Amino acid sequence: MTAEADNSPEDVIETQSLPLDAWHRERDARMVEFAGYHMPIQYEGIIAEHLWTREHAGLFDVSHMGQLSVSGEGAVEALEAIMPGDFAILKPGRMRYSMLLDEDGGVLDDLMVTNAGDHYALVVNGACKWDDIGFLREHLPDEITLTHHEDQALLALQGPEAAVALARIAPMIDDLKFMQAGLADWNGTPLWISRSGYTGEDGFEISVPADKAWALAEALVAMDEVKPIGLGARDSLRLEAGLPLYGHDLTTDSEPVSAGLTFAISKRRRAEGGFHGADRILKLLENGTEAKRVGLALDGRRAAREGDAIMAGDTQVGTVTSGGFAPSLGHPIAMGYVAADRAGTGTELEVDVRGKRLAATVVPMPFVPNRYFR
Template identity: 50%
Template sequence: MDARRLARGEEMIVSEQESATARRTPLFELHRELGAKFVTFAGYEMPIQYQAGIMAEHLQCRSGAALFDVSHMVQIKVAGPDAALGLERLVPGNIKDLAPNRARYTLLTNDAGGILDDLIVTNAEDHLYIVANAATGAADLAHIKAELGTTCEVEALADRALLALQGPLAAQVLARLNPRVMQLRFMEGCDLKLGMIEARVSRLGYTGEDGFEISLAAEQATDLARLLLAAPEVEAAGLGARDSLRLEAGLCLYGNDIDATRTPIEADLAWTIGKRRREEGGFAGHEVILRQLREGTERKLVGVRPTGRAPARAGTEIQSVTGAPIGKVTSGGYGPSVGAPVALGYVVTNAAEIGTEIQLDVRGRSLPAEIVALPFVPHRYHR
């Protein structure tokens, strides 16, 4: 997804036909009240931006707190005594050793080592709580049910909404409703009350900032959203800002930067595979993935900084300085916090070294760029 193209209406415009068939989150009427501009995304009619615009919403998240509706994402419960070991057959992450209420970013892989989705898995003590991407969630659910359904209870939590409160002031805002949130560490969650509302609050997110994801009953989502938006530090933000924030943070978007044709090693996600899983294997595609860990890959995901002001969009050809094709941009746009265009893309491994000068074929023009370290802005998670 390219946020600025979406904002200009070049992709995913909500036609009358799409609007009639698109699903809506529990916060739809609030979004409309707040003046949201909508797009269809993963079958949902979602806010791409509000009246302030994508850049203002992006910078609000970096400086204060921004509230995102992510209720289109799929929340899954997997319960049973063998749930953790069962899920480890499907993902390379260390799930068995997750401490109570700790969360882990992991990947659902196929037998060829490709990435079917990226997930957050939490040990909620009596079950595993999984958050999957909206576009792939139904397939993820079917896959997990097919593999674990005979030994585990696997169900979508269809009656739950999901909000993301992100930014350096998110904790102080949420602590007014329950001071307990200040005690949560990064990648930790618990069940607690926010005012009178029961919720599962997890200290994590996909913006590079400190923040929280809040799972709660769908019928209470609007009440909590209004309560949070009443805080002077908080503004509503849409999918456009969410996309530009994750891009600056060097975080992959499923369907752009990672998919079933790319492996965790190619995507520079080897860090998601713990020592025990590397030694034992036993997960889908482990032969391919562990071989790539030992021997390397032919291509690698890298950060790209165009030298000028012109952004490189997804699909832009990456070339050597002599003009030879060496890869493609998978996500690209303007980074409001960076004050310049930024991009992610795959290049041949021998051109992936940080500092390598390259060029980008942007609408037939060869524009200079450089391979740079990720992220483009420092992560500010609560450690």
């Protein structure tokens, strides 16, 4: 529920601090407001941090994200009623990428769902976690318990040397493959570790009690392979990996088919339906969509940004939803939705960037090959 602001004190929402706020400031991080929190956008520079993560291991503070658990008899059925994922097939320690859908199939959020044994663990985006919690409370049956783990921090260690570094304090990670998770004991502190991330690199997300996050971050950055990395490089890395950002590449105006996320809808769910928006989504799977999310490689050095028009001659055929310079490639890239008949690989288009036309070509995603440990 929202209300128009009248500038009264009670309408001012204070930006919150992460458990590691002072840790970031101690390292001269440039802090910005994002998703209602003060967050580090960079330490020594976005390009340098981006390339370090591609070559070594970067430590990201993603404690702004929502860590939830869903438990109780019928939890699987309840989750499958509002998401298109096949969670019944998940064995303990196995994960799935999925989407929280409104009743028309619009994407409310994208998230990770893990079978944690006695409950299902959900990690949702920070910018919409309170809306997600409200939606889940409304749509989950009364006998299902939803818990928000506000006392947990979340760190992500990403890059080709992440496993070497993390194994020193959590040897169990050697048994994890991509999209698997498990519990580690670090000097008496429980760490819930998943082999997953948002960079396209091999890596891990580590849920740690908030009061132990400082010690864990210190232990990791003390290793030669690891440096702290900010929000700026996290965004450029996920863009190169072709991963959508909720609120930009995904919104309630999009659905899984045009967004190119049909891999998250299993064969069983396609056959049975029974999830929010299933009738609409299954028809789109059969008949196709008017628009598709695509990757664009741009000429020159000037970057396209969200909202820029994608043109075919004098006709606008789409809109950029994410864009920026790709440090790993040395040129700008973008994602956006274009008319389906313009979505083929190799299609030559243009992007109108503040009145200047930039040549753009539809290319496959990811822009940089993923290096997940399978």
